[in-house]
Amino acid sequence: MTTVIAKPEGLLYQGADWDYDKIKRVYDAIDTIASKEMGLSTYPNQIEVITAEQMLDAYSSIGMPLMYKHWSFGKHFARDEMLYRKGLRGLAYEIVINSSPCISYIMEENTMTMQTLVIAHAAFGHNHFFKNNQLFLQWTDAEGILDYLEFAKSFISQCEDRYGLPAVERVLDAAHAIMNQGVHKYPKKRPLDLRLEQKRERERQEYQEQTFNDLWRTVPKPTGSRQGSRSASERRKLLGLPEENLLYFLEKKAPRLEHWQRELLRIVRHIAQYFYPQKQTKLMNEGCATYTHYTIMNRLHEKGMIDEGAMLEFLHSHTSVVFQPEFDDPRFSGINPYALGFAMMQDIQRICENPTDEDRQWFPDIAGRGDGMGALREAWANYRDESFVLQYLSPHLIRKLKLFSVRDDSEDPYLLVDTIHNERGYRQIRRMLARQYDLGYLEPDIQVVDVDLAGDRKLILNHRVTNGVLLDEADAKAVLRHIANLWGYEVQLVEVSSVSEAVLKEHAVTAPSAALT
Structure with a gap:
C-alpha cells in the first residue's frame, strides 16, 4: 500500500526539490510582500537557472551575461574551477546583474528554500537598491548596458578578425591595467546613455571612412607650431589637465592610437564606470538585500506559506552569511x-x-x-x-x-x-x-599633470601620496609600461606628498620600441 503525503494547505512548497511551478508561486508571494508591505520598487525581473559550471563562467567574466573574450577570464575560470573541485571554495547561491530587466542567476543545485531566499535577496533586495540608489542613477544605464555589452563583444570580435588577436589583447591588457583609474568620479549633467554611445561610434566610423584620404600622409608637416610657444600653464589648460581619468585622457590624446584602439579604451572605460557605484556601495547593497530576504522569509513563515523545516534551513544559511x-x-x-x-x-x-x-x-x-x-x-x-x-x-x-x-x-x-x-x-x-x-583612501590618486605634445611628448603623472603609503615599485613599473604602450612615448610617474608637496619617489619608463599595432 502506498502512502500519499499531501502538502498542507497554504504552503508554497514542501521538501528540498524545486520545479518551475514552485518557483513561480514563490516569486508571486515574494512580490506581494516586497511591493505591498515593504514598498520596494524594482526593475522587471528575469530569473535564470544555471549550473555550477555556468556559475564559474559567470565569475570569470565579472558576472556579465555578455562579455568580450580575454585571456584573463579563462585564467580566472581555471583557478576557480580547480578550487571548487577540490572543495576549497564554495559558489555563490546567486549572481544579480544591474540591468533592466534585472537578471538574477540562481543555481540548479540549490534547494527550494535556497531558491526562495536568493529570489528575495537578489531579485528584490539588490534590484530595489540598483533602481533607487542615486549613485546608480547618476552613473549607470540599466536599460542600455546589455545592448552595449553586445555591441562591445561584437566590435572586439571584429577587431580580432581584422587586426589579429595579439594586437587586440595588447590594447586590452593595457586598458585593464589602469581600469581603476579609468572612471569619472564626479557626476555629469546628463546621465550615461549607452545606446547613444553605440550610435556615436557608428557615426565616428562612417565619418572616418567618408573623409579618409591617403594623400594627406604625403603633405609636408610644418617645422614650427604655435603650441610650442605656449606657456606650460596654457598648455595644461588646453589639454584639460590635471586629468584623473587616465583611460579617458589616453583615448582622446594618445598620439599614436588608431581609431579602433581608441574605441577599445572607450569600451573598457564604460565598463569600469558601470562598476564604479558598486565599489562604493558594497556594505549598503548587501545590507539592503540581506535585510530584505530576512524580512520576506519571516513574513512567509508568519503567513503559513513555508514550514518550520524551511525556516530552520533558511536561518542556518542566514546566520552563516x-x-x-x-x-x-x-x-x-x-x-x-x-x-x-x-x-x-x-x-x-x-x-x-x-x-x-x-x-x-x-x-x-x-x-x-x-x-x-x-x-x-x-x-x-x-x-x-x-x-x-x-x-x-x-x-x-x-x-x-x-x-x-x-x-x-x-x-x-x-x-x-x-x-x-x-x-x-x-x-x-x-x-x-x-x-x-572611502575610495579616496583605498585607491591611489593618480593624475595626468603635464605633457608637451609639440615637444618630447613625455607623459607626466602625479601620485598624491596619502598617509605615506607609496606604490609598490615593481607594480608601478609594470603598469607604466602598459601606459607607455598606449601613449607611444616616455612616461614618468612622480609620487608627491599630499601634505608637504615634497617629491618622495620617481618612476620612469622609456618610450616603447614599437607602437601598438
Whole structure:
C-alpha cells in the first residue's frame, strides 16, 4: 500500500526539490510582500537557472551575461574551477546583474528554500537598491548596458578578425591595467546613455571612412607650431589637465592610437564606470538585500506559506552569511559587510520604532518616527557606504558589535587602544570606520599633470601620496609600461606628498620600441 503525503494547505512548497511551478508561486508571494508591505520598487525581473559550471563562467567574466573574450577570464575560470573541485571554495547561491530587466542567476543545485531566499535577496533586495540608489542613477544605464555589452563583444570580435588577436589583447591588457583609474568620479549633467554611445561610434566610423584620404600622409608637416610657444600653464589648460581619468585622457590624446584602439579604451572605460557605484556601495547593497530576504522569509513563515523545516534551513544559511568573528578569532579577516550592513538596517528600524533617549539625541530626525521601512528606503536611495556609516552608525550598535580603534605606529612595538566607548570615542570610531569605505583612501590618486605634445611628448603623472603609503615599485613599473604602450612615448610617474608637496619617489619608463599595432 502506498502512502500519499499531501502538502498542507497554504504552503508554497514542501521538501528540498524545486520545479518551475514552485518557483513561480514563490516569486508571486515574494512580490506581494516586497511591493505591498515593504514598498520596494524594482526593475522587471528575469530569473535564470544555471549550473555550477555556468556559475564559474559567470565569475570569470565579472558576472556579465555578455562579455568580450580575454585571456584573463579563462585564467580566472581555471583557478576557480580547480578550487571548487577540490572543495576549497564554495559558489555563490546567486549572481544579480544591474540591468533592466534585472537578471538574477540562481543555481540548479540549490534547494527550494535556497531558491526562495536568493529570489528575495537578489531579485528584490539588490534590484530595489540598483533602481533607487542615486549613485546608480547618476552613473549607470540599466536599460542600455546589455545592448552595449553586445555591441562591445561584437566590435572586439571584429577587431580580432581584422587586426589579429595579439594586437587586440595588447590594447586590452593595457586598458585593464589602469581600469581603476579609468572612471569619472564626479557626476555629469546628463546621465550615461549607452545606446547613444553605440550610435556615436557608428557615426565616428562612417565619418572616418567618408573623409579618409591617403594623400594627406604625403603633405609636408610644418617645422614650427604655435603650441610650442605656449606657456606650460596654457598648455595644461588646453589639454584639460590635471586629468584623473587616465583611460579617458589616453583615448582622446594618445598620439599614436588608431581609431579602433581608441574605441577599445572607450569600451573598457564604460565598463569600469558601470562598476564604479558598486565599489562604493558594497556594505549598503548587501545590507539592503540581506535585510530584505530576512524580512520576506519571516513574513512567509508568519503567513503559513513555508514550514518550520524551511525556516530552520533558511536561518542556518542566514546566520552563516551574517556571522562576524571576534577580532581575536583565527577566522577574523575584517568586518563582514553582510553582518555590518544587516545590523545597521535593523538598528535603523529599532531607532524609528523603539528609540532610547540616547537615540533621540543622536538621531533626532528619525528617532520615534515609527516608519522604519520608510527610513530605510530613504537611506538606500541617498547614501553610499562612507556617508551611510557616518550618518547612521549608532552608539548602541558600536557597543553591540564591540567596535574599537587601535593606533598602529610602525615605530612603536605595542598596539594602543586609543578610542573607548564614550561620546568622543563613538564619533571617532564612526569616522575611522567610514574612512575604510572611502575610495579616496583605498585607491591611489593618480593624475595626468603635464605633457608637451609639440615637444618630447613625455607623459607626466602625479601620485598624491596619502598617509605615506607609496606604490609598490615593481607594480608601478609594470603598469607604466602598459601606459607607455598606449601613449607611444616616455612616461614618468612622480609620487608627491599630499601634505608637504615634497617629491618622495620617481618612476620612469622609456618610450616603447614599437607602437601598438
